Amino acid sequence: MKITDVTAYPVQGERRPYLLVAVDTDEGITGVGEAGLSGHEQAEVGACQQLRELVLGQDPFRTEHLWQVMTRGTFFPARGVLASVVSAIDIALWDIKGKALGQPLYNLLGGRVRDQVPCYTHLRGGRRTHDDPEGHHDAVEAARAAVAEGWRYLRFSPDDEDGVLEPGRSARRAARRMEALRDALGDDVELLVDVHTRFGLPEAVWFCDAIADQRPYFVEDALRSEYLEGYRRLRQASRVPLAAGEQLDSKTAFRPLLEEELIDYARIDLCNVGGITEALKVAAMCEAHDIRVAVHNPLGVVSTAACLHFNLALTPFGVQEQPYRPGVDAEVFPVQAFEFRDGALVPGDAPGLGVELDRDAALARRFDGSARLPLFRRADGSFTNW
Secondary structure (H helix, E strand, O other): OOEEEEEEEEEEOOOOEEEEEEEEEOOOOEEEEEEOOOOOHHHHHHHHHHHHHHHOOOOOOOHHHHHHHHHHOOOOOOOOHHHHHHHHHHHHHHHHHHHHHOOEHHHHOOOOOOOOEEEEEEOOOOOOOOOOOOOHHHHHHHHHHHHHOOOOEEEEOOOOEOOEOOHHHHHHHHHHHHHHHHHHHOOOOEEEEEOOOOOOHHHHHHHHHHHHHHOOOEEEOOOOOOOHHHHHHHHHHOOOOEEEOOOOOOHHHHHHHHHOOOOOEEOOOOOOOOHHHHHHHHHHHHHHOOOEEOOOOOOOHHHHHHHHHHHHOOOOEOOEEOOOOOOOOOOOOOEEOEEEEOOEEEEOOOOEOOEEOOHHHHHHOEOOOOOOOOOEEOOOOOEEOO
């Protein structure tokens, strides 16, 4: 079997734009992958054209070899945009292997160690009104509705005020929201806080201490992940589980966080870290340090399927991010061989990832720009993290 083509499909999905990659073979088997660097879709299209030349004519079963060629074959390390497209091609290669062998992908990763994958969703709500000036009542009602749908893990983030985010003010408001949610939901629902790098070290230390008695499942990205000294200091000062890693694109980038055990949950993004091939290596490092994996998955159908198969075969598993129930973008993906049941994803037994791409539908929903991400500012007009 040989690779005959690699094609990028920027698609406007029902929820957001996606960058999909299809890898074709001379035996008529096609694998599909997804790149994860949101806001850089057009750059990813260009990177896909470059990496295509490195894999054409190659055996798709040689995933490790092709990963090395793609990440090291142009001398400079494949980071950022390149890493995201390496991820997409790698996922597509694993999809091809599963389809060629007639096996669901999790069987190629060692077989299932669990029957289903518990997931957390993004908590909507928090609308401010005259009677609910901080939006906590609205957030509680949204949380109750999510629990009624079957979710048992809920995530929220410190919010802004019409694009203005003052870290200290936002931290205090988020602490009050955490208390309101815990009081309303009790102890049977896990609450996760994604700070999304919006705090500096003083606010992160204060916030983690303020919510410790509310028992968060974890606090994610309290600081930017490259701020290692900050994580060292936060680790010493904090009593809550910490999570980070979605911005990291290789095992070497994860290495200090894992070897120094600065986090409790590794937020591996299969569509940015280098695909399944590299994610398996990061996960092995996690297991050696008793750190759980909570995959980052805010993306589309392919990312969801890849995360599901990865987590089904993963021993140091924590929880999977899943902002929506399966079934979205059914026009582009008419086959999605998994379902949502009681707060978890349940797999089917279709080969590969268990998804099929309708190329005509993808072309009909072509997205020619790049996703515009929010830009936050401080009250004085200076830039701050979203």
